[in-house]
Structures are given as structure tokens and as C-alpha cells.
Amino acid sequence: MSTTYDFAAFPRREPTTFLERLLARQIRIGRLTVLGPGPREHSFGTVPPDAPHLDVVVRLRDRRTAWKIAFRPGLYVGEAYMDGALTIEQGRLEDLLEIGLRNTGGPSRRNLLRRGLRRLLHRVHQANSGARARRNVAAHYDLSDLLYVNFLDADRQYSCAYFATPDLTLEQAQEAKKAHLAAKLLLRAGQRVLDIGCGWGGLALTLARAGQGQVTGITLSAEQLAVARRRAEAEELDHRVGFALADYRWLTGRFDRIVSVGMFEHVGTPYYQAFFDKIAGLLTEDGVAVIHSIGRMDGPGVTSAWIRKYIFPGGYVPALSEVLPVVERAGLWVTDVEILRLHYAETLRHWRARFTANLDAIREKYGERFCRMWMFYLAASEMSFRHDGLMVFQLQLARSVDAVPLTRDYIDVREDAAEGRHAVADSA
Amino acid sequence: MSTTYDFAAFPRREPTTFLERLLARQIRIGRLTVLGPGPREHSFGTVPPDAPHLDVVVRLRDRRTAWKIAFRPGLYVGEAYMDGALTIEQGRLEDLLEIGLRNTGGPSRRNLLRRGLRRLLHRVHQANSGARARRNVAAHYDLSDLLYVNFLDADRQYSCAYFATPDLTLEQAQEAKKAHLAAKLLLRAGQRVLDIGCGWGGLALTLARAGQGQVTGITLSAEQLAVARRRAEAEELDHRVGFALADYRWLTGRFDRIVSVGMFEHVGTPYYQAFFDKIAGLLTEDGVAVIHSIGRMDGPGVTSAWIRKYIFPGGYVPALSEVLPVVERAGLWVTDVEILRLHYAETLRHWRARFTANLDAIREKYGERFCRMWMFYLAASEMSFRHDGLMVFQLQLARSVDAVPLTRDYIDVREDAAEGRHAVADSA
Numbered sequence: 001m002s003t004t005y006d007f008a009a010f011p012r013r014e015p016t017t018f019l020e021r022l023l024a025r026q027i028r029i030g031r032l033t034v035l036g037p038g039p040r041e042h043s044f045g046t047v048p049p050d051a052p053h054l055d056v057v058v059r060l061r062d063r064r065t066a067w068k069i070a071f072r073p074g075l076y077v078g079e080a081y082m083d084g085a086l087t088i089e090q091g092r093l094e095d096l097l098e099i100g101l102r103n104t105g106g107p108s109r110r111n112l113l114r115r116g117l118r119r120l121l122h123r124v125h126q127a128n129s130g131a132r133a134r135r136n137v138a139a140h141y142d143l144s145d146l147l148y149v150n151f152l153d154a155d156r157q158y159s160c161a162y163f164a165t166p167d168l169t170l171e172q173a174q175e176a177k178k179a180h181l182a183a184k185l186l187l188r189a190g191q192r193v194l195d196i197g198c199g200w201g202g203l204a205l206t207l208a209r210a211g212q213g214q215v216t217g218i219t220l221s222a223e224q225l226a227v228a229r230r231r232a233e234a235e236e237l238d239h240r241v242g243f244a245l246a247d248y249r250w251l252t253g254r255f256d257r258i259v260s261v262g263m264f265e266h267v268g269t270p271y272y273q274a275f276f277d278k279i280a281g282l283l284t285e286d287g288v289a290v291i292h293s294i295g296r297m298d299g300p301g302v303t304s305a306w307i308r309k310y311i312f313p314g315g316y317v318p319a320l321s322e323v324l325p326v327v328e329r330a331g332l333w334v335t336d337v338e339i340l341r342l343h344y345a346e347t348l349r350h351w352r353a354r355f356t357a358n359l360d361a362i363r364e365k366y367g368e369r370f371c372r373m374w375m376f377y378l379a380a381s382e383m384s385f386r387h388d389g390l391m392v393f394q395l396q397l398a399r400s401v402d403a404v405p406l407t408r409d410y411i412d413v414r415e416d417a418a419e420g421r422h423a424v425a426d427s428a
Numbered sequence: 429m430s431t432t433y434d435f436a437a438f439p440r441r442e443p444t445t446f447l448e449r450l451l452a453r454q455i456r457i458g459r460l461t462v463l464g465p466g467p468r469e470h471s472f473g474t475v476p477p478d479a480p481h482l483d484v485v486v487r488l489r490d491r492r493t494a495w496k497i498a499f500r501p502g503l504y505v506g507e508a509y510m511d512g513a514l515t516i517e518q519g520r521l522e523d524l525l526e527i528g529l530r531n532t533g534g535p536s537r538r539n540l541l542r543r544g545l546r547r548l549l550h551r552v553h554q555a556n557s558g559a560r561a562r563r564n565v566a567a568h569y570d571l572s573d574l575l576y577v578n579f580l581d582a583d584r585q586y587s588c589a590y591f592a593t594p595d596l597t598l599e600q601a602q603e604a605k606k607a608h609l610a611a612k613l614l615l616r617a618g619q620r621v622l623d624i625g626c627g628w629g630g631l632a633l634t635l636a637r638a639g640q641g642q643v644t645g646i647t648l649s650a651e652q653l654a655v656a657r658r659r660a661e662a663e664e665l666d667h668r669v670g671f672a673l674a675d676y677r678w679l680t681g682r683f684d685r686i687v688s689v690g691m692f693e694h695v696g697t698p699y700y701q702a703f704f705d706k707i708a709g710l711l712t713e714d715g716v717a718v719i720h721s722i723g724r725m726d727g728p729g730v731t732s733a734w735i736r737k738y739i740f741p742g743g744y745v746p747a748l749s750e751v752l753p754v755v756e757r758a759g760l761w762v763t764d765v766e767i768l769r770l771h772y773a774e775t776l777r778h779w780r781a782r783f784t785a786n787l788d789a790i791r792e793k794y795g796e797r798f799c800r801m802w803m804f805y806l807a808a809s810e811m812s813f814r815h816d817g818l819m820v821f822q823l824q825l826a827r828s829v830d831a832v833p834l835t836r837d838y839i840d841v842r843e844d845a846a847e848g849r850h851a852v853a854d855s856a
Contacts, residue, residue, distance in 0.1 A: 162835075163835075164835060164837075297756065298756055298759070299753065319752075320756070321749070321753035321756050324747075324752055325727065325747075328727035328747055328748070328749050332725075333725050334725065334765075335767050336767060338764065339763050339765070340834075342829060343834060389761075391761075391829075401770060401814070401819075402769070402770065406594070406768075407590075407591075407592060408836075412837070
């Protein structure tokens with residue numbers, strides 16, 4: 001009555017778990033081999049000849065992990081990686097993420113129902129009132145110095161660098177970013193400059209050092225404020241640059257120039273109008289503002305659940321179509337929009353290399369799980385800029401039609417001057 | 429029983445007609461003096477010390493004209509000017525228009541009801557189906573050669589020039605515009621190039637002349653087509669450039685480069701998605717498109733009733749907030765947005781000067797009323813670019829994240845090369 005099966009006659013078993021069925025349907029580019037839970041082993045997809053790195057083997061610790069990932073990959077792949085429930089046996093984390101991103105439709109999603117749901121969700125996630133904004137900022141930026149020192153550049157620019165040429169070091173590319181922003185700001189001596197979300201003060205100090213105007217930097221992070229103030233004092237620049245623990249909503253007065261780098265991602269769509277109305281209100285009649293932010297090319301979306309939970313609570317990456325109507329209603333001129341593609345991917349690659357090089361020191365202070373979390377954050381972000389339609393936009397704004405020159409040539413001229421490439425007199 | 433009044437005791441009589449009451453309330457910048465209807469004479473506002481040209485005297489022929497203007501100035505000021513029912517006794521037409529624009533709130537209008545109404549209206553005005561699009565185009569562009577020869581540049585660029593430096597002649601600025609567009613297109617030998625709305629062929633011929641690719645130009649104007657073909661034959665370029673009477677909706681195939689200059693204004697918002705879906709469908713995977721169009725900085729609006737009736741039936745000037753959602757839904761990358769402010773005002777100033785210089789020849793063929801209509805169109809358009817938030821945007825689009833270089837420096841380099849300013853080798 002017993003029946004024997006020749007298992008060897010099935011060289012590749014058919015997928016049976018829910019996750020396996022999902023992967024069998026979705027993986028078209030690259031090969032993903034999943035070991036576990038238990039003795040299970042399945043391969044999905046094939047290795048493309050032009051991308052041999054897309055061949056990754058992962059191990060799942062238990063059935064629970066497989067179920068959670070199948071149910072909500074955006075949250076649980078990251079969490080399983082942090083907890084060691086998902087380990088990579090062959091290939092790199094970034095290759096695993098690339099396979100994931102390139103097999104889920106990429107940036108061109110047109111499902112209207114999904115869009116509607118996203119819109120609803122992101123208003124809930126981004127109710128960044130004053131108190132909540134402070135908590136969100138503290139969660140990330142109040143992590144002590146040791147972390148940021150170990151992966152950022154010397155000036156601690158925690159935003160997308162500008163690779164004016166591909167061979168720049170991270171330090172040079174961050175200098176180039178500041179020169180690029182300064183050029184767009186068209187700074188003149190004696191002007192009042194506001195930096196909203198000044199971080200550890202790097203940009204504000206650079207502008208003050210060049211002797212261009214009186215700079216005010218604001219942040220919601222007590223840790224950043226302390227560092228920025230220390231730096232200003234150490235350089236004896238504190239008569240030209242001041243820092244304050246302040247919310248943009250509290251500001252009054254007038255500024256000739258306003259710059260905001262990597263802060264708009266924390267504003268939240270329900271506050272976009274308040275933000276740009278504030279910019280319009282703070283700017284002088286012939287003023288100029290530059291907003292530098294991560295954006296997405298494929299329309300309104302929802303920020304990854306994992307990123308929201310572990311990295312940036314309250315964070316949101318806007319599409320230009322969400323920003324421009326608000327700018328128009330604020331009565332501001334859009335005078336230029338630059339789209340920086342892949343610059344942030346390169347920046348993140350540099351950060352990850354530094355983080356890896358300093359892993360022992362970071363692990364000692366923050367532990368293994370934190371390190372895995374941070375590695376996942378840096379790798380996932382880099383891959384999103386390479387394969388999932390993320391970019392950085394620099395929005396130059398003004399209140400008057402003639403606040404900035406009629407052609408964009410001044411941007412190059414001023415950058416070159418800042419970097420001493422030419423002996424060009426500043427003619428503005 | 430009779431009472432005598434000392435009229436001289438009232439050095440300035442109080443306004444009494446409806447139009448006069450409106451003007452008394454609205455004119456804050458500049459002085460407008462209205463003579464008539466009949467013996468009436470009223471001045472409104474005061475001349476600003478820094479703008480002595482804002483001192484205009486107009487004469488209204490009759491009460492009917494005054495009523496109509498009060499009721500719907502956007503349509504009837506222009507019509508009265510055309511018909512001689514409104515004449516300018518002191519000052520210039522453009523000064524009258526400047527006073528009008530600077531006293532009606534300017535570009536920052538936030539009335540939601542008005543916005544809603546505008547949105548509703550502009551869908552009706554822009555139902556530019558295939559047949560209607562052809563009629564609309566014929567109404568304007570099939571006007572015979574004589575008109576356009578007498579106010580455009582030698583190459584007949586009927587769109588905003590690019591004043592790379594302020595001292596350029598119109599001819600030079602139009603050459604600079606074409607070089608600027610060509611630089612953004614990143615043309616390489618052997619590429620298939622499509623010019624949607626090619627006009628009299630100037631840009632397509634320029635690209636073909638440079639030996640860069642195989643160019644197809646399409647237009648809906650039989651008159652333009654005939655001229656463009658004649659020019660290609662005369663230059664013996666017809667093996668490199670072809671022209672067709674075609675609607676963009678009919679196109680099939682693939683193009684490496686797509687350019688469209690001053691045509692998007694005729695598409696109509698109901699067809700924006702079809703337009704950009706078509707661009708996405710026609711573009712190769714590594715293709716690049718550049719769309720050059722008039723835009724408005726203050727959000728969705730309604731094109732002037734007068735312009736719609738007499739100049740561009742079916743025309744509409746979009747805000748960026750109306751264009752970007754559609755581009756995102758089409759799955760296209762926005763790789764650059766340049767905002768050209770005041771360049772079109774300068775272009776229109778040149779056109780008007782040429783038109784005026786050739787007035788006798790034009791009047792002989794088209795009559796006095798047409799000349800007044802065209803003068804009003806050119807002056808009103810110029811003033812809208814100076815004082816009412818109009819601009820030109822150049823939208824560079826791609827299907828891949830790496831279709832264009834990572835910095836915008838190539839634009840300058842290629843322009844310089846095109847104009848022989850440097851001996852820069854084309855490195856793309």
C-alpha cells in the first residue's frame with residue numbers, strides 16, 4: 001500500500017509557499033535564490049548576461065519571516081534584515097534591493113486606485129505639527145556625533161552632493177554643492193540670509209566665511225544646534241552667523257535670501273502651503289530663495305513604511321506636481337528648476353563605503369542591529385535613486401519677474417569664481 | 429427759484445458713469461484720463477515719479493463703448509481699439525495696457541471661486557479635436573506670407589527668442605534660441621528627429637543643415653507646409669528633412685529626439701495627457717524631448733477673451749502645475765525646466781517695431797482694422813510678459829534616468845560650439 005516517489009525526478013520543485021508563489025510571478029530580471037525556511041530552496045528568475053551581479057542568495061530563518069515579507073515587503077524585508085531573520089549568503093544587499101525594485105513595476109505606475117490610497121495615507125503619516133516635527137527631528141538628528149562623523153564628509157553635509165565632474169571626492173562634491181547653491185542665491189554683501197534646516201551649520205558657515213551677508217540658520221535638533229554654534233565660535237564667525245532652535249512657522253521679519261537644503265522632505269504635504277506662504281512672506285520684494293529637496297518623478301506616492309518607521313518618521317518625498325501648485329498659490333515665481341539625477345545615488349555610495357570602513361567603531365556604540373538598519377537605509381536609498389525614480393530638485397523662487405538674471409549663465413560664472421577656476425570678477 | 433452752481437469750485441468732478449466708478453476704485457498706479465463719451469473728462473490715479481510714462485489719455489467714442497468696456501474689459505478694450513471706438517490721445521498703447529495690468533491685482537490672485545470658474549471655462553474653450561485644431565491653425569497661420577515677412581526675423585521664428593546677451597539683434601537672438609534648443613536635444617549623427625509644430629521650417633532646417641540626423645517636421649498649416657518644403661528644396665536639404673501636414677495624434681514610429689516649440693499652447697488641457705502619452709510612445713528608450721511653451725506663473729487661468737476671439741481660437745497658456753502631473757502620469761522623466769522670463773517681452777518689442785516700420789505695406793493688404801488688431805495683440809502680449817506673470821518654459825524630458833548628462837554644463841558647451849565661440853570638441 002505504500003507508494004515511493006523519486007524526488008530526484010523533480011530537479012526543481014514547484015513553489016508552494018505564498019512568498020514563493022509571489023516571487024515566481026514577479027521575478028523577471030535577475031535571479032533570487034531563497035534558502036529556508038527549513039530545508040527549502042528555490043531559485044526565481046535568471047541572471048541577465050549584461051548584469052551578472054543580479055544573482056543573489058538569501059536565507060530566511062523561519063516561516064514567520066517568509067509570511068511577513070510576503071504580506072508587506074516594504075516594511076518587513078528591512079526589518080528581517082535588521083534582525084538577522086533574512087541573511088544574504090551570496091551577493092550584496094544592494095543587488096537584492098535592485099532585484100526587488102526592478103521587478104515591481106519601476107517608477108511608471110498608473111493604477112488609479114493605488115494612487116488614491118496613497119494620497120489618503122500620506123496625509124495621515126505627515127501630520128507634522130510643531131510638537132510632532134520636533135519629535136521626528138530628535139529621533140534622527142539627535143543621534144550623537146559619532147554616527148555622522150563616521151560616514152559624512154568633513155563638513156557634515158547630510159544631503160545630496162553635486163558631482164560637477166564624476167571624479168570628485170565626496171568632500172569636493174559637497175563643496176561643489178554649496179558653491180552651486182550659493183551661485184543660485186546670487187548673494188551680495190550686506191544681505192540677510194536665512195537657512196531653514198541648517199543641520200550642523202556647514203552651508204551657513206560657508207556663506208558667512210565668504211563674507212556675503214548676515215546668515216541665520218535654524219534647526220529643530222538640539223544636537224545640531226550645539227555643534228553649529230561651537231563651529232561658529234571656533235572660527236570666530238559668530239558675528240556673521242547666528243543659529244537658533246526654531247520652527248520655520250515661528251519666523252518673522254524679512255530676508256533677502258532664503259535657502260533650505262534637505263529639510264522640505266520633513267515638512268509634510270498638509271503643511272506645504274504654510275511653508276511656501278511663509279517663504280513668500282519672509283522674502284523681500286527682490287529676494288531669491290532656493291529649495292533643495294528629494295523628489296520623485298512618477299507622481300504622488302507613499303514613502304516606504306520601513307523608512308517611516310525606522311529612519312524618518314513624518315518624512316515624505318514629493319513629486320513636482322505636488323509642489324508647483326502650492327508655489328503658484330503662494331504668488332512666487334519659479335525662476336529655475338534643476339533636476340539632479342543619480343547625484344544622490346553617488347553620494348549614498350560614498351556614505352555607505354565610509355560607514356562600512358568605520359563599522360567597528362559604530363557597532364561598538366550602537367550595536368549590531370543599528371548597524372544593519374543603517375546599512376539597509378543607505379543601500380535602499382541608493383537603489384531608489386538608481387532604479388525607482390527618485391531624484392533631487394533645486395527650485396529657485398522669487399517674488400519679482402526680474403529678481404534673477406535673464407539667462408542661467410551666472411550660475412556657472414559664480415561657481416567658477418567660488419572655486420577659483422577663473423579670475424572672473426563678481427559682476428552682480 | 430433758480431439756483432446757480434459755480435462749476436469752477438469743483439476742480440475735479442466726481443465720477444458718475446459705471447466705468448468711471450470702476451476706474452476710480454481700481455487705478456492706483458499711473459494716471460488714466462478718459463475723454464468722452466461726449467464732453468466728459470475724468471482723470472484717475474496719479475503719475476508715479478519713477479514711471480512718468482504711465483500717463484495716458486484715451487477717448488471713448490460713445491456710451492455703448494464705455495458700457496461694454498466696464499462690463500468685460502478683457503474682450504472690449506481690444507475690440508474698441510480695433511474699431512477706433514477707443515483712441516489714444518496721449519501716451520502709447522503699451523502704457524495704457526501697463527496701467528490696466530498693474531491695477532488689476534497682477535499675477536497673485538487667490539480667489540478660489542474665480543479659480544474654479546476658470547477651470548470650468550477653459551475645458552470648454554479648448555475642445556481641440558482634430559478638425560477643430562485644423563480650423564484654429566488655419567485661422568492664424570494660413571494668413572499669407574506678407575504679414576509674417578513684415579514683422580518676424582529672416583528665418584521666421586514665430587516664438588520666443590533667446591537673448592543670450594541683452595544686445596543681440598532679433599536675428600541673433602532667434603539663432604541663439606535654436607542653438608539653445610539644439611544643445612538641450614543632445615543631437616547625434618544618424619538620429620531621427622521630430623519637430624511637432626514646425627512652422628515655416630526654420631528650426632528643422634537648422635538641425636538638418638548641421639547634418640545632425642534625419643528631421644521630420646509636422647504642421648497643420650498648408651501655407652507653412654508649402655513654405656517649409658520650398659525652403660528645403662531651395663537649400664537642397666530635402667534628403668535630410670521632410671515636412672508633412674499632420675496632427676501629432678496621427679504619428680507612429682520611434683524618434684530619438686522630439687522638439688516642439690510654441691505648439692503646446694494650441695493643444696488644450698483636455699488633450700495634455702494624449703499629447704505627453706504620445707511623446708512617451710514616440711520616444712526611444714534613450715530618447716530626449718524638449719517642449720518650449722508659453723506658461724503662466726500664477727496657476728491655472730483663462731486666456732484673454734479677446735485673444736481667443738481674434739488671435740488664437742482654442743489657445744491656452746498653462747501653468748506648470750497643469751503640465752507636470754500629466755508628464756508624471758505619462759511615465760516621463762522631467763530632466764530640466766528652464767523658465768525664460770522677459771525674453772518674450774523683448775521678442776515682442778522687436779516684432780512690434782518691425783510691424784510699425786512696415787505698417788504701410790501691411791495696411792494696404794489687410795486694412796486698417798487688421799493693423800490695429802495686430803498692434804493690440806503684440807502690445808498686449810508684451811505687457812503680459814512684463815507685468816502679468818507670463819513666461820516661457822522649456823521642459824526637457826526623457827524616458828531613462830541617464831538619457832542626459834548629470835550636470836547642465838553640456839548646454840553651454842554645445843551652444844558655444846554651435847556659435848563657434850570656442851573650439852570645443854563635441855564630446856557626447
